[in-house]
Each structure stands twice: as structure tokens, then as C-alpha cells.
Amino acid sequence: MNAIFPFPDTPGSREKLVVIGNGMAGCRTVEEVLARAPGRFDITIIGAEPRVNYNRIMLSPVLAGEKAFDDIIINGPQWYADNAIALISGDPAEMIDREAHTVVTRGGLVLPYDRLVIATGSDPFIIPVPGHDLVGVVTFRDLDDVDRMIAAAEAGETEGSNAAVVIGGGLLGLEAAHGLALRGMQVTVVHLMSTLMERQLDEAAGWLLRQELERRGHTILTSANTKAILGAAGRVAGIVLEDGTRIRADLVVMAAGIKPSVALAKAAGLACERGIVVDDHMVTSDPAILAVGECVQHRGACYGLVAPIWEMCRALADCLTGVGSGRGYEGSVTSTKLKVSGIDVFSAGDFSGGEGSEDVVMRDAAHGIYKRLVIKDNRLIGAVLYGDTADGNWYFDLLRRQEDIAAIRQSLIFGQAYAAGGAGGDPHAAVAALSDDAEVCGCNGVSKGAVISAINEGAHSVAALRSTCKASASCGSCTNIVESLLALTLGAEVEAGPKTLCGCTSFTHDDVRRLILERNLKSIPQVMQELHWSTPEGCASCRPALNYYLLCAWPGEYADDETSRFVNERLHANIQKDGTYSVVPRMWGGITSPRELRAIADVVEKYNAPMVKVTGGQRLDIFGIRKEDLPAVWADLNAAGMVSGHAYGKAxxxxxxxxxxxxxxxxxxxxxxxxxxxxxxxxxxxxxxxxxxxxxxxxxxxxxxxxxxxxxxxxxxxxxxxxxxxxxxxxxxxxxxxxxxxxxxxxxxxxxxxxxxxxxxxxxxxxxxxxxxxxxxxxxxxxxxxxxxxxxxxxxxxxxxxxxxIDPWAGRAAGAHHDLHQHLAEVRPLALEKAQ
Amino acid sequence: MNSDTVGQWLDIGPVTQIKAGTGRTLPVLGGEEIAVFLTTRGEYFALVNKCPHKHGPLSEGLVHGDSVTCPLHNWRISLRTGEALGDDRGCTPTIPLKVESGRLFLLREAVLAPRRQAEAGTCALDTAA
Structure with missing residues (x-):
């Protein structure tokens, strides 16, 4: 325990302010209070870590070896001394006695307060899997964690064994992975969701990020659920996933998220939900106690980013000193910039695509750029940028100010310079302003003048231009410009192009199939990125089509995407109007046997199938099977030698x-x-x-x-x-x-x-x-x-x-994908009502 | 969980039970089956598991963005509001859901009585039957 008591015997004339938490929120609060009312309070800060106030955000560069601890100190010992602040570090607060107005530390110090500020931050979320307490399993929260990770990397270097698994593909997990990789470790990131950083990025941007990280040598596993952490001789040796995959590891970093640290406040009887509940002035359910930072819940929201926390600190200081606007804190719209060097990612606001919102999407495949703006009622409400984040701040500003963007809407996606450049209202204007020798199609080197002469020679559609002057015939990223040139040159005479695959793309089925092969496109998000899909994750028309095109193009290589399959192909049975299913076992050439007929008869009786019918395809159809009974039905049919009849498939x-x-x-x-x-x-x-x-x-x-x-x-x-x-x-x-x-x-x-x-x-x-x-x-x-x-x-x-x-029924009968067949749980209302 | 919410929320298990981009079912004995969804964006939603059109099981539909396409006749239903999208008209009652400490909770009252909720609100479950 270290304690700095600059004035240990100061008489108790001034109000005693005790701050629990020596982190970013706690110390910023003190700075704000000192700026408003210097000398008004006797200030004591209690910190659990045995060190001065440092910038937690900068732990990533420390891990990566780009900075040392001294570089990330915000307030050194001199600051505490200069401002007469008592610092008790390495001795966490253990109890708040609200009756006696005291805080008791683990070391037994009893500190009286008039006003108390809780800034305990958050705790890493430890997934309670078997083995989470093994030596070598670390979190990524404080300097001790970083030291442990660096030690593991250095030990790996000498022992030649340097595999690290990072559980969690969010901001924190990816930063840990980046740092460990720079320190020479082989890193595998295991992420529960299908998209990296799914809180900040949509599927398309997450896919681009994944590509880049994989290019850098990380192994990324998504939709991967950790089942257990494996140990050997008391140390971590690897992890095993739900699907049975085993990954060797000398170090496991748990970066699966954070949760507000509320234990102390809760034990003191303060109102807590997810976080410590505070009002707009950061006051808890006890008027003498305030709270700030990641540990609080304000208007239902908890924050884990620094910008809102600074706003909270200001509001709290206003309240505590009575100086300042007094308006209080009204919640924040947040934005994120990913800090992993060299990768530009920005996201802000709400891009989940709620009711009444519209997407504007721009993709530039050649440059790895993806931009998506979400607009609602002529206001920008969300933005995701990948590859080019130059306009992030401008979008964030429009978003926060709730500015009406109707006037610049059509050019908004091109960024501030373009939207503000006077070309604003008319998307064709910028194209019209291009000189004749300006290159329109980079792939085929076609100038604007060449496109216009092709139009004048009779190519009156995008398809015709693609076959004559070759503009937009390759990657298609200039299709918008070519369409503008058609509109500018022909006015209303533009011919409607061939029917596109769906509303999400300007490409036809044939284009998509051709480009999948030509450009080696091997996943749905990759097709959507490279072919400039206008929606972030497609629709019910294009997803199944793309899934089919990919599985046809890359047999054995493409992994089928179940979320892009219609229900019948996902459940390997035919859905009926009442939500039950019909089951058709294969009868080769329409020939059957007593054994097969007996097995079918047994299934019909055992599962109370209300009807069994001879089909037009010379086989038997068993009706009225519930989805939870399907695997058992298949097991019985398999046992008699029958396999799926694919009566449900595009097959x-x-x-x-x-x-x-x-x-x-x-x-x-x-x-x-x-x-x-x-x-x-x-x-x-x-x-x-x-x-x-x-x-x-x-x-x-x-x-x-x-x-x-x-x-x-x-x-x-x-x-x-x-x-x-x-x-x-x-x-x-x-x-x-x-x-x-x-x-x-x-x-x-x-x-x-x-x-x-x-x-x-x-x-x-x-x-x-x-x-x-x-x-x-x-x-x-x-x-x-x-x-x-x-x-x-x-x-x-x-x-x-x-x-x-391969008979899809056999795997299901053996228990594969049981989640598709089983209910989550069952609710019995009577038992519930009794409990109420 | 805060003491004053105990009893209001029904714990339906860990969040990991639902794969992104899919829905799962929760039968309610004597009541309406509920469908719980996880979108690829990581948002969870719960609705009565009936399409307003012909009562198709929405849980088995294709999830894209924050909507689901009914497996019977391709109506698109907003997971957020339960409203039919596009040219179709109709609404499925939604069930308030929250995620806490890695678990999913449904509002008990709404689980028990989606019909009552339907009657009280604008959502009419049986109109198009």
C-alpha cells in the first residue's frame, strides 16, 4: 500500500471529498472540481492499483511495445502533491458505511466523507467456462494484465512456444491480438458473433477488417463459442470450442467484454441495475454519493468509451461545486475509431437499420473502401466507414447536431469536400463537370469522352456500353458514373437495363456468376463488397442465390451458409401451413421393401403423424412432424437404411x-x-x-x-x-x-x-x-x-x-445442429403466475 | 439483477444459445409461442412466433438486417416493431427483451399475455387469419 498524505493533519474545516477510483474518470473528475473550486474540498483518492493516474486507453501501445508506462501517465506524484490530494493506492475501498459517512479500505483505513464519488470503472467479463482460472488465462484491463501478457510473449520466445488465443473479437480483443502479434506471438482470435466488432461495425465492414487482419497473419474464428479452457500441469494449454475444435495456446486473453463494477455500490444499498443508477447530475440514490464513468448507468445506458465519460465528469463537477452550466449530463452519441495502426475504421450512432431508416452505401473494391450512412427523417443517424475515414468527424458532427441533410443528401456519401463544393444538389453535376479526357473506367481505361461517343453511336444502356466501349464491364465500380453519363447525354431516353439479381445490386445473375469465378470470390460478404452491394447484408432474395452460386462455383471449398438457406433446406423437411413438417425418405427409382415400409409405418405411429401420402414422385410423404421430433424420425428411418429424399430442396x-x-x-x-x-x-x-x-x-x-x-x-x-x-x-x-x-x-x-x-x-x-x-x-x-x-x-x-x-439427416440424427430443432426453453404460465 | 426487477423479468437462458442471423422458439403452455432472434449485428429481439398473414412460424424465416422473411409466403416483418414491411399490412406483437450478465430476459407480463398486449395495443394478432 502506498499513501500520499500531503496534509495529514489538516483540520476538518473544509468539506471532505472522497473519490473511489484512481482511473481516468476519478482523476478527471478531480481535475474538473479543482478547476471550478480550487481549495474548496479536502480530496482523497482511493485506487486499487498501486500506481498513479494513467491513461488506460494507451495500454494497447504499451502491450505493442510502442510506448512505455511513463509515457502514458496522466497525473504523476507531483500533481497529487501540488493539489493537496491524498492518494491511497494499492488499497482498494472495501465498504461504504452510508450511516457513518465513511469508506473503509481493505487495509483498514476509515475515511470520513461529506461527498463521495464512486468511479470504480468496470471489470472484465470472465466467461465462466471450465478452466477460466488456470495460470496463463489473463484479462486486458490494467497494467498488471499487460505485464503478464508481455511476460508470456517473452517466455514463448525463449521456449519456442508462442501461441496465444484471444477470446473476443471486439475493440479490446483485437488490440490485444495486435499487440501480442507484434511481440511475436501466433494469435488466434475466437469471436462468438459472426462479425468482428459487431457493436461498432456492420457485416460488410467487419468482413473487410477480418480480411486485413488475416492478411497480417492472425487466425480469426467467428461464430466460435468457447466450451472450455484446457490445462496441463496447472497451466493453460489450449481451448476447445463447442464444435469440438481444439486450439493450442500458451496464453489465453479473455477480452469478451466489460461489465460495470457495481459490487461496492450494491453492497452499500445504492440503486444499481446494469450500472450504478445516476441522474443527470450524476447523483446516485443517496444524495451524498455521486458516481461517474464506466460504472454508472445513465438513462438506461452504460458507456465504455472515453468521450461520454469526460462529459459526465464535467456534469458531476458542475453539480458538486455549483459552478458551471448546471444543465447536467444528457447522454451521449458515441463514435469509435479503431486504433490498431494502419487500419482505418470509424463508426458512430445507430446503424442497426431501424424502422424507417434508409441506407446509402458506397463501396470501392479496388481500394478496400466501404462507406455506409444511415438516414432517417432527413437526419444522419449512423455511419460506418472502412478504409477511408477522413470524413468521419464531419459525419459525426452532422449526426450529433441532428442537422437536416435533405439538401446535400445525394452527395453526402462522397464526403464533405464534395458536398460542400457546390455540386451538392445534383449527383450528375460532378460527372458533368469532368473533362472529356477524364478516366471514367479505371479497369479498362475508358475516358468520359469515349463513353459519350459510344452513347452517341447508339449504346443506350449500361449493358450496351459494357459491350461496346467496355466502360463498367469489369469491376463495375464506375457504374454510377456511366449511368449519370447516359442520363446527361440522352435525357429521358435511357433504356432500362437487364433485370438485376435483386434490388441490392445493379448486376444481373449472369454478371454475378461470371464475376464470382473471374475474381475468385469465395464468401457472401466478399461478393457483396467486391460487387458493390447497396445493402449491408443483402435480402431474402440474394442471400440464398449467392449461397447457391458460391457452393456451385467452389465445391469442397465454400462453407455452406445456413443463415442464407430457406427453412426447408435448413431443416431438411418441408414446412406446412401449420408450422409442422413433412418427411420424405428416398425410395430409389420408386422401389421399396417390406423393411422400409415397416420403418415408415412405425414412424407414422410413433410420432402420431396424422397423414401419410403417396407422392407424385413415387415415394411416401409423412405429414405433421414437429421440428423437435425430426432428428428422432430421421434416426428411425436411417436405421432402416433410408436417407433424405430432398423433397424440400432446390435439388x-x-x-x-x-x-x-x-x-x-x-x-x-x-x-x-x-x-x-x-x-x-x-x-x-x-x-x-x-x-x-x-x-x-x-x-x-x-x-x-x-x-x-x-x-x-x-x-x-x-x-x-x-x-x-x-x-x-x-x-x-x-x-x-x-x-x-x-x-x-x-x-x-x-x-x-x-x-x-x-x-x-x-x-x-x-x-x-x-x-x-x-x-x-x-x-x-x-x-x-x-x-x-x-x-x-x-x-x-x-x-x-x-x-x-452426404445424407444430411444422418448428422442431425446424431445430434448436429440440435439448436435448430430444440426449443430454447418452455414456459409454463401456471408456475409463473404462482411465482408472481 | 436489481431487487425491484426480480419477478418482472423471465430468465430464458444464456445469450449463446442463439446463433447470429437465426431465431429460436419458446413455447408457452396455453399461450402463444415466442420466437427469439439474434441479428448479425448482435441485437436480440422477441416476438410472438406468428406471421400476421397466415400465422407462419417467423422463427424459421430468413433473417436480414433487423427484419425476418416469413417462411410461408415471404412477408417481411420488422423484428423491432413487429410490423409487416413493404406493401403488406399487419403486425405481430413484440415481447420486451433485455440482455444482462450474458443472459436473456423477457418481460414476464408480455410472455404470459401476448393476446392481452395485442388487445391493448395496435397489434391485432388474429385479423388476417
């Missing part, structure tokens, strides 16, 4: 057959045998839309092969192949594709056709409209011009099947 559904040459007196080939083989080769594959196959054993066509996506009609001399049929809303008879001689050829053509459809069609486009759109001649040219095309397509299909021909 291969069934292969319908007739009995063929094995039984039928007209049959020409073994249509059931071929149907079973095709179904076994194609089941499990995801497609742009559902896909049905049939094999008929003779031209009587009992399997109705000529209204299927792919139909085979057996004849004496071989197999006639038909494509693009549909028996749905708009009946379409198939087009005849070709005739082949052997079963093997029929199979190969079927796989090739499926793969061409998978690679070329738009998401949710059946084969019938796809072929009508592209034309039968196009299809034949695709398949037959190059003699190797069919085998190459079929090979790509087989490769994809290596990763997708």
Missing part, C-alpha cells in the same frame, strides 16, 4: 421409373435399373431449382418422362434423351436432345446436362424457362460442339457430388 428430387424390361411385356430396356443408378449418382446435389428425372421403359412413357427436367425414353435401339419438361403451373413438354446407344452414355449425358444447368441457370429458374430463354440450339451447341465437353461437365458434377452426396 435433385426423384427419379420416376416404370417397371421396364424386367416385368413389363412391352419394356425395351431396364428402366428401373437405370433409374436407380441415376438417382444414386445424382441424389444430394443442389441445383438452381428443383430437378426431376424420369426413365420410361418404352415409348408408352408410363413414367411421364416428357414432362421432366431430364427424361429418358427407352427404345429397342437405345435411349432417347429429353430435356426441359415441366408439369407445373405452365406445362411444357420436353425438347428432344439426342439419342444414345448405351446406358453409360445416357448416364453421362444426364450428369453433363445437370452440371450445365447448375453452372448456367439463374437461381430459382427451372430448366423449362432456362431453355426457353437460352434456346435449344444454344444448349446443343454447348453440349455437342466440343467433343470433350460432356465428359468435362460430368466430371465436374462428380467432383461436386464428393462433397454433397
Amino acid at each position: 435433385l428430387r426423384t427419379v420416376k421409373t416404370c417397371v421396364g424390361s424386367e416385368w413389363c411385356r412391352f419394356g425395351t430396356q431396364d428402366s428401373t435399373g437405370l433409374g436407380v443408378k441415376i438417382e444414386q449418382a445424382t441424389w444430394g446435389s443442389y441445383m438452381p431449382h428443383k430437378f426431376k428425372i424420369a426413365v420410361s421403359g418404352c415409348p408408352r412413357n408410363c413414367a411421364e418422362a416428357t414432362i421432366k427436367d431430364f427424361g429418358i425414353v427407352c427404345v429397342d435401339s437405345g435411349y432417347e434423351l429429353h430435356v426441359g419438361g415441366n408439369g407445373g403451373i405452365k406445362v411444357r413438354v420436353t425438347d428432344f436432345l439426342c439419342k444414345v446407344e448405351t446406358e453409360a452414355e445416357a448416364m453421362e449425358h444426364c450428369l453433363a446436362f445437370i452440371q450445365l444447368y447448375r453452372e448456367e441457370a439463374h437461381y430459382l429458374e427451372r430448366t423449362a424457362p432456362w431453355i426457353e430463354r437460352k434456346g435449344l440450339e444454344w444448349l446443343k451447341a454447348q453440349l455437342f460442339t466440343d467433343p470433350d465437353r460432356i465428359s468435362r461437365l460430368a466430371a465436374r458434377f462428380r467432383l461436386s457430388q464428393k462433397y454433397w452426396q
Whole structure:
């Protein structure tokens, strides 16, 4: 314990002010009080840490080795002496006696007060997982924590073992990771949420940040829930995640968040919720006691950033001294700048996209820039900037002043210089002001003059310009400028472009599919960033489409995104109008057995399924299964050898057959045998839309092969192949594709056709409209011009099947994704009402 | 938890039970099932698990931004207000939710009586049935 008592025997004539907390809020409060009323109070500061007042925010540079402790001291010993402040450090306050108006420290000091200020700050949130108390598990709150981390990094250097895991991908966790990496550690960041810094960043900016951190060598795991911290010989040895992943670690940093430190106040009987409850003058439920900083809750909000805390300190000092505006503290709008060097990130206000708010998004893929402004009622209410934060302060200012931005709205996203430059009202004005030789499209080196002459020569749409002068044909980031040039040159004559994938993008389905391959785009956020999506996380139309395009483009590499799947594909069953599900086990080629039928009958009885029906696809559909019973139903069906029928998916559904040459007196080939083989080769594959196959054993066509996506009609001399049929809303008879001689050829053509459809069609486009759109001649040219095309397509299909021909039911039956099937809990109102 | 809130809030377990961008269900015996959502932005919401259109289970819908698309007929419902978005009209009652010490709490009164809440407010649960 250290104590500085400059005037230990000062007579008690002045009011005694005791401040619990020697941190940023406590000392700033004292500074503010001294500035207003020097000499009015006898001031005592109690600090838990054995040191003077330092800048906690600067601990990150200390960890990173960029600063020493002496550099981050705010008030050294001289300040306490000069201002006659008694400092009791290294001896935390342990009790407040409100009756006696005293504070008792752990060392037994009893300090009387007239006014008491609580500035205890916050405590790191320790996730209560097994092993959280092992040696080598540290938090990131004070200098001792930093010293422990530096010691671990140095020990790792000598022992050659230097793996660190940081739990928490928020501001604090990323700063810890950055510092540890600079000190030579191999850092893995484990983050519970799907987006880094999700409190400050939206998904798009979080993704960019993640890319940059990964480029710097960090390993980032998101949606990763720590199950336990593993130890060996009493020391930390690693962590294990909920999904079973194990990560080795010599050091584990818990940076999962902070919580207001309220224990002392609570024990004294002060009103506390999340934080110590204070009014606008920072007064607690006891008028003699005030509180300030991270430990307080003001108008329902707790703050962990420095700017609001400075405002609180001023309000508190006003109240305590009666000097100043006396208006009190009215809450803060906060902004964040990430301090990890070299990465510019800024966020402010509310960007959660609430009711009635609109987004303005600008992305510049080449420069890694993302800007998003959230506007409501002509006021800026939130901003996220990544890569270029130069206008952060301007946006923050507009936001805080609640300024009406109607007049500059259209140019707001381009920043202050542009919005203030007189071009404000008209977004075309800046484009009009460009000189003719100004480069519009950087990718293809197209000048404004070249675009205008292409327009004058008849290219009256963006698509036409892309194919003639190549402007906006590559990355698309200049599409807005090209559209402005069209509008400026043609006035109202601009032709509407082809239909875009959805309202979130100006690209068509074909553009998106092409660019995913050309530019190696491998995740949904990456597609949205590189292709300038106008919404932060897409919509219910584009997310499933992108998920499909990516899984088709990168088999085995792309990780399926369940949150972009429709319910049926997420739960592997068909949702019904009452919220129950129907279950269709696969029956290969429509053939079943006593064992399968018994298992189905047992399931129907065991789970009280109200109906079981024969489907049009030659199998049985069990209705009325509750989502929580699905895994058990699947386990029972799996036990009888049955797998998912994918009756719920944009996928291969069934292969319908007739009995063929094995039984039928007209049959020409073994249509059931071929149907079973095709179904076994194609089941499990995801497609742009559902896909049905049939094999008929003779031209009587009992399997109705000529209204299927792919139909085979057996004849004496071989197999006639038909494509693009549909028996749905708009009946379409198939087009005849070709005739082949052997079963093997029929199979190969079927796989090739499926793969061409998978690679070329738009998401949710059946084969019938796809072929009508592209034309039968196009299809034949695709398949037959190059003699190797069919085998190459079929090979790509087989490769994809290596990763997708896995029964999704088996995993669920074994307990995977149980959260999708189980309720959170159950509420029994009677028990609740008794408790009330 | 503060003593005067004990009894008002119903603890429904740790926040980690819900994956970002998904919803989970909470049946209420004799009452309306509740859907609890976590958006990718990290915000939690609770609503009666019924679309105002044909009572589809919103918990199974696609979550984007702070809205959910109903799995039955693609109505978009605001998780924040329960109101149907776009051209559709209708409203699902919301349940006040708070996060404290890593756990989720629902307002007990609203859990017990979403129907009463529906009657009192502008949200009419059964109009479009």
C-alpha cells in the first residue's frame, strides 16, 4: 500500500471529498472540481492499483511495445502533491458505511466523507467456462494484465512456444491480438458473433477488417463459442470450442467484454441495475454519493468509451461545486475509431437499420473502401466507414447536431469536400463537370469522352456500353458514373437495363456468376463488397442465390451458409401451413421393401403423424412432424437404411421409373435399373431449382418422362434423351436432345446436362424457362460442339457430388445442429403466475 | 439483477444459445409461442412466433438486417416493431427483451399475455387469419 498524505493533519474545516477510483474518470473528475473550486474540498483518492493516474486507453501501445508506462501517465506524484490530494493506492475501498459517512479500505483505513464519488470503472467479463482460472488465462484491463501478457510473449520466445488465443473479437480483443502479434506471438482470435466488432461495425465492414487482419497473419474464428479452457500441469494449454475444435495456446486473453463494477455500490444499498443508477447530475440514490464513468448507468445506458465519460465528469463537477452550466449530463452519441495502426475504421450512432431508416452505401473494391450512412427523417443517424475515414468527424458532427441533410443528401456519401463544393444538389453535376479526357473506367481505361461517343453511336444502356466501349464491364465500380453519363447525354431516353439479381445490386445473375469465378470470390460478404452491394447484408432474395452460386462455383471449398438457406433446406423437411413438417425418405427409382415400409409405418405411429401420402414422385410423404421430433424420425428411418429424399430442396428430387424390361411385356430396356443408378449418382446435389428425372421403359412413357427436367425414353435401339419438361403451373413438354446407344452414355449425358444447368441457370429458374430463354440450339451447341465437353461437365458434377452426396439427416440424427430443432426453453404460465 | 426487477423479468437462458442471423422458439403452455432472434449485428429481439398473414412460424424465416422473411409466403416483418414491411399490412406483437450478465430476459407480463398486449395495443394478432 502506498499513501500520499500531503496534509495529514489538516483540520476538518473544509468539506471532505472522497473519490473511489484512481482511473481516468476519478482523476478527471478531480481535475474538473479543482478547476471550478480550487481549495474548496479536502480530496482523497482511493485506487486499487498501486500506481498513479494513467491513461488506460494507451495500454494497447504499451502491450505493442510502442510506448512505455511513463509515457502514458496522466497525473504523476507531483500533481497529487501540488493539489493537496491524498492518494491511497494499492488499497482498494472495501465498504461504504452510508450511516457513518465513511469508506473503509481493505487495509483498514476509515475515511470520513461529506461527498463521495464512486468511479470504480468496470471489470472484465470472465466467461465462466471450465478452466477460466488456470495460470496463463489473463484479462486486458490494467497494467498488471499487460505485464503478464508481455511476460508470456517473452517466455514463448525463449521456449519456442508462442501461441496465444484471444477470446473476443471486439475493440479490446483485437488490440490485444495486435499487440501480442507484434511481440511475436501466433494469435488466434475466437469471436462468438459472426462479425468482428459487431457493436461498432456492420457485416460488410467487419468482413473487410477480418480480411486485413488475416492478411497480417492472425487466425480469426467467428461464430466460435468457447466450451472450455484446457490445462496441463496447472497451466493453460489450449481451448476447445463447442464444435469440438481444439486450439493450442500458451496464453489465453479473455477480452469478451466489460461489465460495470457495481459490487461496492450494491453492497452499500445504492440503486444499481446494469450500472450504478445516476441522474443527470450524476447523483446516485443517496444524495451524498455521486458516481461517474464506466460504472454508472445513465438513462438506461452504460458507456465504455472515453468521450461520454469526460462529459459526465464535467456534469458531476458542475453539480458538486455549483459552478458551471448546471444543465447536467444528457447522454451521449458515441463514435469509435479503431486504433490498431494502419487500419482505418470509424463508426458512430445507430446503424442497426431501424424502422424507417434508409441506407446509402458506397463501396470501392479496388481500394478496400466501404462507406455506409444511415438516414432517417432527413437526419444522419449512423455511419460506418472502412478504409477511408477522413470524413468521419464531419459525419459525426452532422449526426450529433441532428442537422437536416435533405439538401446535400445525394452527395453526402462522397464526403464533405464534395458536398460542400457546390455540386451538392445534383449527383450528375460532378460527372458533368469532368473533362472529356477524364478516366471514367479505371479497369479498362475508358475516358468520359469515349463513353459519350459510344452513347452517341447508339449504346443506350449500361449493358450496351459494357459491350461496346467496355466502360463498367469489369469491376463495375464506375457504374454510377456511366449511368449519370447516359442520363446527361440522352435525357429521358435511357433504356432500362437487364433485370438485376435483386434490388441490392445493379448486376444481373449472369454478371454475378461470371464475376464470382473471374475474381475468385469465395464468401457472401466478399461478393457483396467486391460487387458493390447497396445493402449491408443483402435480402431474402440474394442471400440464398449467392449461397447457391458460391457452393456451385467452389465445391469442397465454400462453407455452406445456413443463415442464407430457406427453412426447408435448413431443416431438411418441408414446412406446412401449420408450422409442422413433412418427411420424405428416398425410395430409389420408386422401389421399396417390406423393411422400409415397416420403418415408415412405425414412424407414422410413433410420432402420431396424422397423414401419410403417396407422392407424385413415387415415394411416401409423412405429414405433421414437429421440428423437435425430426432428428428422432430421421434416426428411425436411417436405421432402416433410408436417407433424405430432398423433397424440400432446390435439388435433385426423384427419379420416376416404370417397371421396364424386367416385368413389363412391352419394356425395351431396364428402366428401373437405370433409374436407380441415376438417382444414386445424382441424389444430394443442389441445383438452381428443383430437378426431376424420369426413365420410361418404352415409348408408352408410363413414367411421364416428357414432362421432366431430364427424361429418358427407352427404345429397342437405345435411349432417347429429353430435356426441359415441366408439369407445373405452365406445362411444357420436353425438347428432344439426342439419342444414345448405351446406358453409360445416357448416364453421362444426364450428369453433363445437370452440371450445365447448375453452372448456367439463374437461381430459382427451372430448366423449362432456362431453355426457353437460352434456346435449344444454344444448349446443343454447348453440349455437342466440343467433343470433350460432356465428359468435362460430368466430371465436374462428380467432383461436386464428393462433397454433397452426404445424407444430411444422418448428422442431425446424431445430434448436429440440435439448436435448430430444440426449443430454447418452455414456459409454463401456471408456475409463473404462482411465482408472481 | 436489481431487487425491484426480480419477478418482472423471465430468465430464458444464456445469450449463446442463439446463433447470429437465426431465431429460436419458446413455447408457452396455453399461450402463444415466442420466437427469439439474434441479428448479425448482435441485437436480440422477441416476438410472438406468428406471421400476421397466415400465422407462419417467423422463427424459421430468413433473417436480414433487423427484419425476418416469413417462411410461408415471404412477408417481411420488422423484428423491432413487429410490423409487416413493404406493401403488406399487419403486425405481430413484440415481447420486451433485455440482455444482462450474458443472459436473456423477457418481460414476464408480455410472455404470459401476448393476446392481452395485442388487445391493448395496435397489434391485432388474429385479423388476417
